[in-house]
Amino acid sequence: MNEDVKQQIHEKYERELQRGERFWPDSIFKDAIMALALFIVLILLATFVGVHDSPKADPSDTSYIPRPEWYFLFLFKFLALYGQIPVLGKIEWIATALIPGIAIGILTLLPFIDKSPRRYYAKRALPLGIMGILVWGMVWLTLLADYPTVAPDGSSTPGILQAIAGIVIPLLAYIAFTVMAYTLKERAPHGILLTALGAGALMAGFSLLSMILYPLPAKETAEHPTSLVDRITAGQDLYSIHCLECHGEDGAVKVIEGVAGLEGTVISPISSRDVLYTLNDASLGEIIAYGRPDLGMPPFGKAYNPEGLTRAEIDYIIAFMRHTWDDRYEMPKIQPLFPPLAPNEVPSYEVHITPIVKRYCLSCHRPGKDSNDYFMDTYENILNSGDNGDMNVIAGDENSFLLQVIQGKPILNPDGSEAIGVMPPSGTLKPDVIEVFRRWVLMGMPRTAEEAATLTWPTP
Amino acid sequence: MQNFWKNALQWLDERLGLNELYQNLLDRPEPLGNWWNTLGSASLFLFLLQVATGIFLTVYYNPSPDHAYDSIQYIMNEVAFGWLIRGIHHWGASLMVLVVIIHMLRTFVTASYKYPRELTWLVGVGLLLLTLGMGFTGYLLPWHQMAYWATTVGTQIAGSVPFIGEFILRALRGGPDLSALTLQRFFAAHIWILPALMFALIGLHLYLIIKHGESHFPDKED
Numbered sequence: 001m002n003e004d005v006k007q008q009i010h011e012k013y014e015r016e017l018q019r020g021e022r023f024w025p026d027s028i029f030k031d032a033i034m035a036l037a038l039f040i041v042l043i044l045l046a047t048f049v050g051v052h053d054s055p056k057a058d059p060s061d062t063s064y065i066p067r068p069e070w071y072f073l074f075l076f077k078f079l080a081l082y083g084q085i086p087v088l089g090k091i092e093w094i095a096t097a098l099i100p101g102i103a104i105g106i107l108t109l110l111p112f113i114d115k116s117p118r119r120y121y122a123k124r125a126l127p128l129g130i131m132g133i134l135v136w137g138m139v140w141l142t143l144l145a146d147y148p149t150v151a152p153d154g155s156s157t158p159g160i161l162q163a164i165a166g167i168v169i170p171l172l173a174y175i176a177f178t179v180m181a182y183t184l185k186e187r188a189p190h191g192i193l194l195t196a197l198g199a200g201a202l203m204a205g206f207s208l209l210s211m212i213l214y215p216l217p218a219k220e221t222a223e224h225p226t227s228l229v230d231r232i233t234a235g236q237d238l239y240s241i242h243c244l245e246c247h248g249e250d251g252a253v254k255v256i257e258g259v260a261g262l263e264g265t266v267i268s269p270i271s272s273r274d275v276l277y278t279l280n281d282a283s284l285g286e287i288i289a290y291g292r293p294d295l296g297m298p299p300f301g302k303a304y305n306p307e308g309l310t311r312a313e314i315d316y317i318i319a320f321m322r323h324t325w326d327d328r329y330e331m332p333k334i335q336p337l338f339p340p341l342a343p344n345e346v347p348s349y350e351v352h353i354t355p356i357v358k359r360y361c362l363s364c365h366r367p368g369k370d371s372n373d374y375f376m377d378t379y380e381n382i383l384n385s386g387d388n389g390d391m392n393v394i395a396g397d398e399n400s401f402l403l404q405v406i407q408g409k410p411i412l413n414p415d416g417s418e419a420i421g422v423m424p425p426s427g428t429l430k431p432d433v434i435e436v437f438r439r440w441v442l443m444g445m446p447r448t449a450e451e452a453a454t455l456t457w458p459t460p
Numbered sequence: 461m462q463n464f465w466k467n468a469l470q471w472l473d474e475r476l477g478l479n480e481l482y483q484n485l486l487d488r489p490e491p492l493g494n495w496w497n498t499l500g501s502a503s504l505f506l507f508l509l510q511v512a513t514g515i516f517l518t519v520y521y522n523p524s525p526d527h528a529y530d531s532i533q534y535i536m537n538e539v540a541f542g543w544l545i546r547g548i549h550h551w552g553a554s555l556m557v558l559v560v561i562i563h564m565l566r567t568f569v570t571a572s573y574k575y576p577r578e579l580t581w582l583v584g585v586g587l588l589l590l591t592l593g594m595g596f597t598g599y600l601l602p603w604h605q606m607a608y609w610a611t612t613v614g615t616q617i618a619g620s621v622p623f624i625g626e627f628i629l630r631a632l633r634g635g636p637d638l639s640a641l642t643l644q645r646f647f648a649a650h651i652w653i654l655p656a657l658m659f660a661l662i663g664l665h666l667y668l669i670i671k672h673g674e675s676h677f678p679d680k681e682d
Contacts, residue, residue, distance in 0.1 A: 001575055009575060016491040016676035024486035027493055027674075034498035035505040038555060042509070046547020051536070056529040057608035059638070066609035069599055071557045071592070079617070097621040108585045110568075111578035119571035119678035131568055227537055282526055315530075 005117050055224045055312035060303035074141035075100070080149055081141075081163045084156060125189035126181045129196045133170050136200050140207045141166045151214055158214040165206035173199035218367075225316065228323075229332050235320025237359060238313055240430065242300060251325055256296070265296040271325035281318050288314045338436065343459055346443045347436045348452035349379050356433055357382070360424060372420075379447055388420075395444040403441055406434055484670070491676030499563035500669075503587075504662065506556040510594075513549040514651065521601070523647035525640050528603035553595055560591050571682075572675035580668040583661050590658050597650040603643060611646075612638055 021027065058064075068076055082088075082095040106113065114127055121128060144166065149159035173195055180191040225234045246256050251271030256262045268275050279287070288309070289301025302308045309317070322329045337359060338352040347353065357365075357376045365376040374386030382402075383393055388411075393400045401411055401420060406429055411420040422428075429437075439457050446452040473479050520539055522531040535542035564584065567573055573581035600611040615638070619629030634641030 006575065012681060013491075013673070013676065017489040017673070020489055020491040020676070021493065023488040023490050027490055027497065028486070030493070030495065031498050031501040031505075034495070034502045038502055038506060038559070039509070042548045042551050042555065043544070045551040046544050049547075049551075050543070051547055051550045053536075053602075054604040054606040057525070057603045057605055059608070061605070064605050064609045066613045067606060068610045068614060069595055070554065071561075071595060072614075092620045093622050093625070096617045097625075104585075104589070108582060111573045111575075111581050114571075114574075117574060119574060119682035120680055121569065121678070122680075124571060128569065131565070135565065226533070228533075231533075 001115065001117060009117065053224075053226055055310065056315060058302070058311040060301065061310055070142065073145040074138040077141040077145045077162075078166065081159060081166060084149060084159045084163065122189055125192040126177055129177045129192045130174060132196055133173050133199060133203075136203060137166055137170045140203055144207055144210065146216055147211055148214060148217060158210050161206050161210035161213075165203045165210065169199050169203050169206070224312065228319070229334050231316045231319045232323050232332070233320075233334060233337070234313075235316035235318070236324075238309065238317050239320055241424070242309065243317070251321070262296050267296065270321065273327075276321070276326040277328075281315075281322075284318050284321070285311075285314050288317060340432070341436065341439070341457075344457050345439075346446060346452045346455040346457050347440045348449045349382075349440070349445065349447045351449050351452075352436050353382070353440060356436060360429060360433070383445065393441050393445060396442055398438075398442070400441050403438060406437060488670075488673070490674050493674065494677075496566045497674060499559055499566055503556065503560050503563055504666075506552055506559060507658065507662065510549060510552050510556060511655065513545050513552065514655075516545045517549060518651060523601065523643050525603060525643060528601065528643060532602050553598060557591055557595055560588055564588055570675065570677055576672050577668070577675060580665060580672070583665045583668065586661050587658065587665060590654055590661065594650060594654050594658075597646040597654065600643065600646045601650065608638060611642070615642075 067073075079095050083092070088094070114124075116123075118124060144162050147158065147162070149162060150156055151158055176195045176199075177192050180188045180195065184191050225231045243251075246259055246262060246267070247253050247270050252269045254267065254269055256265045256267060270276075287297065289299060289311075290304065291297045291299035293299070299305050300308045301314065302310050323331045337355050338347070341347060341352075361376045365371045365374055367375055367377070372387045374388070374392065375381040384390075386392065388401055391401045393402050404411060405420055405423040408422050408428065410418045410422050413419045440446070443452075443455050443457065446455060469478075517535065520531055520535045520542070522528060532546070535546055537543075539545075567581065567584065596611075596614060600607045615629055615632045618632060619625045621628060630636065632642070632645070633639070634645050
């Protein structure tokens, strides 16, 4: 760049300053309004959307599907698509190091690559075209991030469509841009604009095609407790299922009774000060995870027992133990799962059954889970879905399958083999929960609280 | 009384050079701007907001695998307005990345990176990369499943660089696997190393902007 051009640039800038504004207060005013707007947006997001949480990190749970922050999703998707390219896709570092490295290098050195002093957009078709397609591609890769690259039937068509949209068309457009810039001369901006619009439309088209033909898989929404009260309640449920058999409801058992294989084993009462004061949360967690095989305690951690507890679940159990038995902790006020039944009260679906089912049954009995198609997510499904639709619940009948299996009586096939095991598969429901189910079925499955209020449970 | 304030102001001005500061920093002519010109100061505002909320969070946050998750539960549930501070920090990070990227695109479209502002652009790219680095290191700190496995994959990607990948992977993780050391390193990078670099580069960026003035929107003459 020679001195004349520099001089011109400075003179032009001086002229712009002459007809310009003052930094204070003109610009500062706009800046302040912008900052205030962003601040308000942040407060609204923090208040009404909150922070999406996930359970505590668990190195043993390798089935977890990782997902980066949204601004890295395009890279994530690019790597996934690149990995599907035959032969080249196996050379991982080209996509993970070389291409991003070149991109960052070009971005950094941009002023030294694009040395033309021209700033007006019509004179900069090539760089604007390249950047436009790049940003457009990043947008579509981000939007496509959660869409599968392999169809349910195993074909890789969605991946190919997405790769065309996110990799092939941009590459072709870049080649076309470069050729045009050097052959069309002054007509180049026009050609580049048309090519960019065409390529952009094709990218959107192929992405949408993939999205429509191969939609998002149904999302598994796993709820997990966040507030202390929720964690304690979750811990209590887990304790009832996994621990109660040996340690007893109050954790005070000293000699195990009635448990096959462990009959007569002497154990420390886990609700005692001896245990709670001398073991910190970390040690308690390790004992639950590893077990104490020499003393009879089996391991419950997922790493040692495929059916076992995750790190987060162990923490919930510890939270329950601390807040229930450790006198240094104060128990927060916990709402009961459902309002306790009065002697003549008949429970209803909306008040009593819904929360119980959600806590004890829905983890397996919902669409997408292998449960012989018996789903308990709606009132109708509880009554009619599944292989034994007409036998699930029969108004007024103790032989309803639901009532039998929750009371420890498996349903047998004619040949004596087990058709439906006892429910829940591990542990038993608390007596008051079973009582709710019994009264509800025997009195004809009232749906709303009003319906239930018209009925009376006959006391003997 | 009026005299007293006048004298006090003059006393301060003689020693601090307030008038000079006002003339050089605030009372400057500028080309006509529009709302696209506010994105730089918006990035600065969001950075300072992240610094402020981040400092509050470190009061309760504990960077160890045993306590990180619980300390954040504590911030969210027990600390007064802890949920608000963390919510702003969480969303502020996303918003900052977005604003910084749009700021970069605006600079690109108006070709403001050209003479005499090449170094401003160079420093700006550094700030963009540091912002992404802040996002990457900050993502691990809550030590939940998403953070743990995303960082496992993220560091694996860094480890696939030919020749020095293994070294980068071990340097990031502090060993072959994600561990307490990884969390400690990410924490150190997130609250000391990267912010210190950012403060330095932001200072340089601002100096260069004041030195050369904000660029004007190009017209057919440019």
